[in-house]
Amino acid sequence: MTFKAAIWGASGMAGGEVLRILARHPDIKVECAVSKNKNRQFIWQTHPHLRDEFGTLTFCDHDEAFLKEVDIAFLAVPHGTAVSVIEKYLEKGTKVVDLSADVRLYSAKDYEKWYGSPHPNPDLLISAVYGLPELHGKEIKESNLVSGVGCNAACCILGLFPLAREGLIEEIRIEVRVGSSEAGATPTLGSHHPYRSRTLRVYEPFRHRHLAEILQELSLEEDAVTMTMTAVEIVRGAQMLAHIRLSEKVREGEIWRLYKNAYRDKPFLQLCPAKPAHLRLPEPKMVTGSNQAMTGFTLHEDGRRMLVVTAIDNLMKGAAGTAVQASNLMLGLNETEGLTMMPVYPV
Amino acid sequence: MTFKAAIWGASGMAGGEVLRILARHPDIKVECAVSKNKNRQFIWQTHPHLRDEFGTLTFCDHDEAFLKEVDIAFLAVPHGTAVSVIEKYLEKGTKVVDLSADVRLYSAKDYEKWYGSPHPNPDLLISAVYGLPELHGKEIKESNLVSGVGCNAACCILGLFPLAREGLIEEIRIEVRVGSSEAGATPTLGSHHPYRSRTLRVYEPFRHRHLAEILQELSLEEDAVTMTMTAVEIVRGAQMLAHIRLSEKVREGEIWRLYKNAYRDKPFLQLCPAKPAHLRLPEPKMVTGSNQAMTGFTLHEDGRRMLVVTAIDNLMKGAAGTAVQASNLMLGLNETEGLTMMPVYPV
Amino acid sequence: MTFKAAIWGASGMAGGEVLRILARHPDIKVECAVSKNKNRQFIWQTHPHLRDEFGTLTFCDHDEAFLKEVDIAFLAVPHGTAVSVIEKYLEKGTKVVDLSADVRLYSAKDYEKWYGSPHPNPDLLISAVYGLPELHGKEIKESNLVSGVGCNAACCILGLFPLAREGLIEEIRIEVRVGSSEAGATPTLGSHHPYRSRTLRVYEPFRHRHLAEILQELSLEEDAVTMTMTAVEIVRGAQMLAHIRLSEKVREGEIWRLYKNAYRDKPFLQLCPAKPAHLRLPEPKMVTGSNQAMTGFTLHEDGRRMLVVTAIDNLMKGAAGTAVQASNLMLGLNETEGLTMMPVYPV
Amino acid sequence: MTFKAAIWGASGMAGGEVLRILARHPDIKVECAVSKNKNRQFIWQTHPHLRDEFGTLTFCDHDEAFLKEVDIAFLAVPHGTAVSVIEKYLEKGTKVVDLSADVRLYSAKDYEKWYGSPHPNPDLLISAVYGLPELHGKEIKESNLVSGVGCNAACCILGLFPLAREGLIEEIRIEVRVGSSEAGATPTLGSHHPYRSRTLRVYEPFRHRHLAEILQELSLEEDAVTMTMTAVEIVRGAQMLAHIRLSEKVREGEIWRLYKNAYRDKPFLQLCPAKPAHLRLPEPKMVTGSNQAMTGFTLHEDGRRMLVVTAIDNLMKGAAGTAVQASNLMLGLNETEGLTMMPVYPV
Structure with a gap:
């Protein structure tokens, strides 16, 4: 079975790395790549290394993204902008990995201390799992909302x-x-x-x-x-x-x-x-x-x-790699699926 | 079926890259990694990115290498030193990809002109195929001796x-x-x-x-x-x-x-x-x-x-990547086997 | 005798390099450093390598710049914005080295062809000398308006x-x-x-x-x-x-x-x-x-x-160095004044 | 008055930097540049940035160096090889700045502890001054033997x-x-x-x-x-x-x-x-x-x-710059002579 994924912030650095990984993932397929600024542009116009990977797929905007049925959504959006997207996806029953800092901390008090403003939806902090599979593998498997990690x-x-x-x-x-x-x-x-x-x-x-x-x-x-x-x-x-x-x-x-x-x-x-x-x-x-x-x-x-x-x-284990690793667990796949690429050395 | 490979010059830059590729190749397994200077040392002592890839495999010397039965030998040795190794392997019926410049030119006259000394075994030049699968795919499939390419x-x-x-x-x-x-x-x-x-x-x-x-x-x-x-x-x-x-x-x-x-x-x-x-x-x-x-x-x-x-x-398409691509064809495998890794961008 | 200089675009790359050179020039002193955006800021807030060089000198704006009496003005401003500044300085009898591309070409037709719009004051093109002292040393000595050079x-x-x-x-x-x-x-x-x-x-x-x-x-x-x-x-x-x-x-x-x-x-x-x-x-x-x-x-x-x-x-001989060399000639100084610094090698 | 200098280890990194500084020093002139390995070669064959600086001066060997009358000798030689050279120069009454680690420590016991063998001439350790003018300016002025500094x-x-x-x-x-x-x-x-x-x-x-x-x-x-x-x-x-x-x-x-x-x-x-x-x-x-x-x-x-x-x-304040600064003091010159070059920024 192949799962379908949406990637938000797909024209950015971490979002681009999720695309790069999923281009070779055996069980997850990119269904939509969201970028408000690059809407309608081909993916390779932003990511030249992905030239032959996604055919004629273009970036889409927020509205279009929500029309696509996907199994999992990766949010690589700026801090503070993920919460409303998370809420919509969870409502639809879609699993979410949020690479932003919005649901990494368990305590709303800590969030306010470190990010300087009250959290808009503290309940999410309680339900979310910190997305480091090496520490929270079991909880991640059973969760619909997993954070990414600070690199x-x-x-x-x-x-x-x-x-x-x-x-x-x-x-x-x-x-x-x-x-x-x-x-x-x-x-x-x-x-x-x-x-x-x-x-x-x-x-x-x-x-x-x-x-x-x-x-x-x-x-x-x-x-x-x-x-x-x-x-x-x-x-x-x-x-x-x-x-x-x-x-x-x-x-x-x-x-x-x-x-x-x-x-x-x-x-x-x-x-x-x-x-x-x-x-x-x-x-x-x-x-x-x-x-x-x-x-x-x-x-x-x-x-x-x-x-x-x-x-x-930092883009792999510090962001996109760990996010895909977490998504593997959330989807019932093997943790290492699509992530066994060798280091490029020397470079 | 899994094929066995020997890599000569395995502590060098191109040899190390062949190791890196074969570490994830589904059908070719590294049987021996030859390095006179590093004989008995673990592979990761030279190639830190290969730390967990080859277990306790150590570099071996020339004599030990010839004792191993392999299906294919990659020679990433200095120019001028490959010919005698090629001769031994061909005699044993082992296929060879020679990444050195020793059998890249078809004409012994050209070899002497560009490399400054007569070729030690001009017959090899006639039997060898220039190892660029994009131009010589068919000949490579049927050959036992294929050159690497100048990057x-x-x-x-x-x-x-x-x-x-x-x-x-x-x-x-x-x-x-x-x-x-x-x-x-x-x-x-x-x-x-x-x-x-x-x-x-x-x-x-x-x-x-x-x-x-x-x-x-x-x-x-x-x-x-x-x-x-x-x-x-x-x-x-x-x-x-x-x-x-x-x-x-x-x-x-x-x-x-x-x-x-x-x-x-x-x-x-x-x-x-x-x-x-x-x-x-x-x-x-x-x-x-x-x-x-x-x-x-x-x-x-x-x-x-x-x-x-x-x-x-240059280490991939210009050396090790093309060599493995050629070996795939020589062994009857799909040309892209083990070579579909994505570019790492930006880096 | 010490000459006074104004530097326009002093917070930019070429302007900063003129500052760096003049910081050690025996006969030319920086009287004002013009930067609209950085007006009132200390120079070292933009150029950390100039920390102890210009005391409490701050960037000034255009109006303030024209109030200062200077012997020579270096214009390191964007292409297309130098002409009006040149006109004012020439009127006041101040010599000008214009590092922008505004007066590098002798022909108004060429200017239009390469820069895409008619030149606002073609007479300047006729009076200006192309500021490469190796080719036009004599004309530069006698000119009040000298261009910089494209690097x-x-x-x-x-x-x-x-x-x-x-x-x-x-x-x-x-x-x-x-x-x-x-x-x-x-x-x-x-x-x-x-x-x-x-x-x-x-x-x-x-x-x-x-x-x-x-x-x-x-x-x-x-x-x-x-x-x-x-x-x-x-x-x-x-x-x-x-x-x-x-x-x-x-x-x-x-x-x-x-x-x-x-x-x-x-x-x-x-x-x-x-x-x-x-x-x-x-x-x-x-x-x-x-x-x-x-x-x-x-x-x-x-x-x-x-x-x-x-x-x-490119910042020295390709921009600021050549500009100061030209200004030396315009002011009757030795061509090499302030420009004999050694290369930094290896770096 | 112009002082004459010998530079030992002149083909190395620190020795080359002493050459670079002295090329513009108003009061110290390079009399000989010592390099056993490069004996008779032009200086610019090793230091391309010094091409037009020292005319036809070639590197000389040890014997030739001692025949030259100089006021000061800079030793940029490997650790452990400076002592005998120091002894000869001091005997001749020549001042020495030793950039090696041979006379940086005052205590022979410390030397043995950190460098692993007894010091060959502990008396030198007593007479030498640690060559950081910011801390030992007065002693340096009165000394004939000053160490360089570890960068x-x-x-x-x-x-x-x-x-x-x-x-x-x-x-x-x-x-x-x-x-x-x-x-x-x-x-x-x-x-x-x-x-x-x-x-x-x-x-x-x-x-x-x-x-x-x-x-x-x-x-x-x-x-x-x-x-x-x-x-x-x-x-x-x-x-x-x-x-x-x-x-x-x-x-x-x-x-x-x-x-x-x-x-x-x-x-x-x-x-x-x-x-x-x-x-x-x-x-x-x-x-x-x-x-x-x-x-x-x-x-x-x-x-x-x-x-x-x-x-x-590290090559300037951490080695050659500080050495020349010390030599200025030893020769009765102003501390900053030849050392007022600006940083090159950005580079």
């Missing part, structure tokens, strides 16, 4: 949950380095090539919105965490460096076992071996174009300080 | 054969821009990052070795062709700009038809539409990581001058 | 004038590769980092506006010239590759002498020696941040075909 | 000394991001363009050799400091992010005054203003090609945590 949040949560759930994180300082695709498809001064090229722009010194998701999913206290963001010269990719003060002294073997157990049966989570040293700490380059999250770590000789490094492709 | 040659031949076989090329000036992966995995002064970064290094003013293949496959006179090479700031990719003086005045519609007919039933050849103009002339960025060759053109208003632009990923 | 045009003219004035160019095909700073400081889809990064975008197949300047300055027939533009992954830099069919057979020594004679006493023109071969053909990387134009060539063995390659920093 | 160390020390000398640093976590030029001119696998391009390679998790200099100059306890190194996609540049736990609660104004006082009369140290926020935290891009060190900071709302960011051009 930086996904990178951090996947690298840290084995430690966090053991209560090992006493204090943590997170550095995240991100590529230019994270900011989406709309040109800005910050993304203007002469200024963005070769940049090392520290744009958040102590915290970033995605921290809300990290605190929620890892059950950490805000005071114990800082998060610094740096924009770097890559297009795709996010890399977390987490400097951790552990709550007790540990040995490398114990950490190793923790991660191995946590990552077992998680098809997209990879652990870098301790040796050779130069491959122990992963970089986005190693996973570009794939749905993998690669994690490595080093324990300080004092047994209390630790560096964890995780790398993902 | 720049493949880019040019695929972009130009529709014109060449109509005798339309009176004079042609080819510009090829290439990424750093073309030069292989061994560090040199030219590939040292501080010097290679942001380079626009014109390293061949009028001709390049791959011209030999272009002349052979397009039946052009050497005097009518120049080929200028520039190393540019990309890792993967080759782009041909061909400025052509046509032998007769033509109209755009005629050229359009020529290409459409020539590219029909060629699953990896894509033609860029004439509109919108900004997508008419392809760049490597649009095909990165895929086996596609994308071609666009513009006709000068005088009807006699023409610009043809073709873009490929 | 691509300057690169081509400086590399080709020794051949052109001997009538040696029978036919010529020009490739120009340009960095992202050429398009100015305003973000666009084409300059959005995810799309611009690693690009090889062919955006003009046969001609570019700057061709008008090239034809004018080199006295070439339009039919004998094509000009192809490619946007590449650099920020600063323009590189010309000119494939020439010579009007007669020549020997390398003759060409060598031609260039040596032509470049003698031209402090910013450098000729690459014929050996070693790998340094013969220059790239922008070798001149970044300096006012140099570096030229190399290779003669085909047939003595009739020739490749000339010239590299400049 | 990462210089970046950190300059950004942190105002806090350190007030005893404000209780605990500190340093992140340093470096460009590819730091590793010198010799190709390696790590600097091979396909692998180095777009990298985010964490190559030291907790400490780096340059930490020895930081501890020495800032009088910090090793236990209170970690230092993580990441190789990033730039050629020139080093950037420090220092996450500090302060020993007492402070207010932003106090920190601001501390830095202002410390940086007063330091011509190459720049402080980024607190507003606008996006320019508060500097990046190497803002100082490329100049001798500037730019520092900005943000205080956490808790008044105890702080982020300090400093950016330099």
Whole structure:
């Protein structure tokens, strides 16, 4: 059986990546690609790499989208604009994966704190599941509404949950380095090539919105965490460096076992071996174009300080890849369906 | 049925790409990965993106390789070193795709002219087929020895054969821009990052070795062709700009038809539409990581001058991708088996 | 004596570069920096590299600018908007270097042909001098109105004038590769980092506006010239590759002498020696941040075909550097004043 | 009066940068450029940007170098090879700036700890001055032997000394991001363009050799400091992010005054203003090609945590620039002589 999908925000960066994945998905077919601005234009006029993929399919507008019967809708629309679309689809009985930040937080209070205005429909926050299949696979299978993940949040949560759930994180300082695709498809001064090229722009010194998701999913206290963001010269990719003060002294073997157990049966989570040293700490380059999250770590000789490094492709595991992974579960498919593409290395 | 493959030069750039492709190939399995220098090392110690792909498989040496029974051998070894390996495999009845330049030219005289020394086994040149399935699909199916292609040659031949076989090329000036992966995995002064970064290094003013293949496959006179090479700031990719003086005045519609007919039933050849103009002339960025060759053109208003632009990923369509495509045909498989991965865009 | 300068368009890319140069100029001082949009903002809020250079100087608006008494005005404003400013300054007896395209062409007919509308004040075209000191040093010294140069045009003219004035160019095909700073400081889809990064975008197949300047300055027939533009992954830099069919057979020594004679006493023109071969053909990387134009060539063995390659920093020799060089002459200063900075290599 | 200089290691990355600076230095002239490997070759054959700078000067070997009478010798030779050269020059009464790590540490015990073997001439460690003029200007003026600085160390020390000398640093976590030029001119696998391009390679998790200099100059306890190194996609540049736990609660104004006082009369140290926020935290891009060190900071709302960011051009302020600055003082010249070049921005 083939399921039909609608993609909203299909002319954007994350929406385009959902299209790219579904172009080869064996069981999900793109029924409509929604873009108000590009209505009636061919998809390849925006996404040249999709030239021969969707025939004469053109972007459609909101009204037309709702006329199409689909099994699942991917919403890659700006934060704050997803809620009304979600409501309509749920009413029709259509499953939704919302890549925006609108239903990622469980608490309406947290939403208001981090996004600066009250949530328009707090009931959705209660019914929605945070869309990281590695943590919430079972709930996702049974849900009609699943959030996408913040790309930086996904990178951090996947690298840290084995430690966090053991209560090992006493204090943590997170550095995240991100590529230019994270900011989406709309040109800005910050993304203007002469200024963005070769940049090392520290744009958040102590915290970033995605921290809300990290605190929620890892059950950490805000005071114990800082998060610094740096924009770097890559297009795709996010890399977390987490400097951790552990709550007790540990040995490398114990950490190793923790991660191995946590990552077992998680098809997209990879652990870098301790040796050779130069491959122990992963970089986005190693996973570009794939749905993998690669994690490595080093324990300080004092047994209390630790560096964890995780790398993902922000458009894949950090957005569209994880969204399709969640949709696979929601539709009763195998989690890895359509997501087994290899990284392109070197690139 | 699953076929078994040996890959020689598996720690190199093209050999690594064959590994990457075969990691997901439904019908060909890597039986041995040969690397003299890395003998006994795990594959992921060299190729970090292949970490979870080949289990505990280690590189092996030449002797061990010949002990393995395989159906097909991919040789991604330095020019001049393939012939003796080819001879051994053919003797054993094993099919060979030789990615080196050793059997690309049909004429021993041409080989000596372009490679500077007599060919050690000219009979091989006669029996080998030039491994571009788009031009020699039928011969490849029936052959036990198929060459790989020069990456720049493949880019040019695929972009130009529709014109060449109509005798339309009176004079042609080819510009090829290439990424750093073309030069292989061994560090040199030219590939040292501080010097290679942001380079626009014109390293061949009028001709390049791959011209030999272009002349052979397009039946052009050497005097009518120049080929200028520039190393540019990309890792993967080759782009041909061909400025052509046509032998007769033509109209755009005629050229359009020529290409459409020539590219029909060629699953990896894509033609860029004439509109919108900004997508008419392809760049490597649009095909990165895929086996596609994308071609666009513009006709000068005088009807006699023409610009043809073709873009490929040099490690895929310019090397490993085309090699696997040829091996599919040699093994009786569908040409596209294992090669339908999407481009990663933007990257 | 210190001269006072006004810079219009000072928040832009070329205007910012004039500021950068004048920050160290021994004889010219910035009196006002004009920017309508950034009026009242400190200069370093736009140009972080100029943080300690201009104290508390803020951008000013048009009215304020005209109140300042200055000796020379640099206009780095959008094409089509310079004429009225020029008229006012000339009336006041202020010398003007206009970096826009408004007074580069001598013929009003040519202007209309290449810029698509009649020139608003053709008399200015007659009185203005094309601001390339290497060709028009004497006229510039005596003029009150000097144009800037198109960056691509300057690169081509400086590399080709020794051949052109001997009538040696029978036919010529020009490739120009340009960095992202050429398009100015305003973000666009084409300059959005995810799309611009690693690009090889062919955006003009046969001609570019700057061709008008090239034809004018080199006295070439339009039919004998094509000009192809490619946007590449650099920020600063323009590189010309000119494939020439010579009007007669020549020997390398003759060409060598031609260039040596032509470049003698031209402090910013450098000729690459014929050996070693790998340094013969220059790239922008070798001149970044300096006012140099570096030229190399290779003669085909047939003595009739020739490749000339010239590299400049488009913001320096292609815009602000040449403008300051012209202003030096207009003010009676030494041509090289303030312009002797070394290239930054490697970068 | 013009002083004469010898440059050892002149074909390398730091030695080449000393050449680049001295090419425009008003009072120091290059008398000999030493390179064993490139003996007798013209300087521009290695450094294409120096083509017209040193006429027919060729690299010379060690013996020839010692025959030249010079006032000062810059040693940009590999670690461990400078001592014997220093000894000879000091014997002749020639002043020496040693850019290698051989005389940076005052304690022979520290040297052995960080460099793994006993120092061959500990007396030199006692007589040498650590060559950071911002901290040791007076001693440098009176010394005949001055060390160069570790590029990462210089970046950190300059950004942190105002806090350190007030005893404000209780605990500190340093992140340093470096460009590819730091590793010198010799190709390696790590600097091979396909692998180095777009990298985010964490190559030291907790400490780096340059930490020895930081501890020495800032009088910090090793236990209170970690230092993580990441190789990033730039050629020139080093950037420090220092996450500090302060020993007492402070207010932003106090920190601001501390830095202002410390940086007063330091011509190459720049402080980024607190507003606008996006320019508060500097990046190497803002100082490329100049001798500037730019520092900005943000205080956490808790008044105890702080982020300090400093950016330099590693070849300038991190190596050759600082060395020439020290030599100016040793020769009785103005500290800024030959070092006032502007940053090239954007690049």
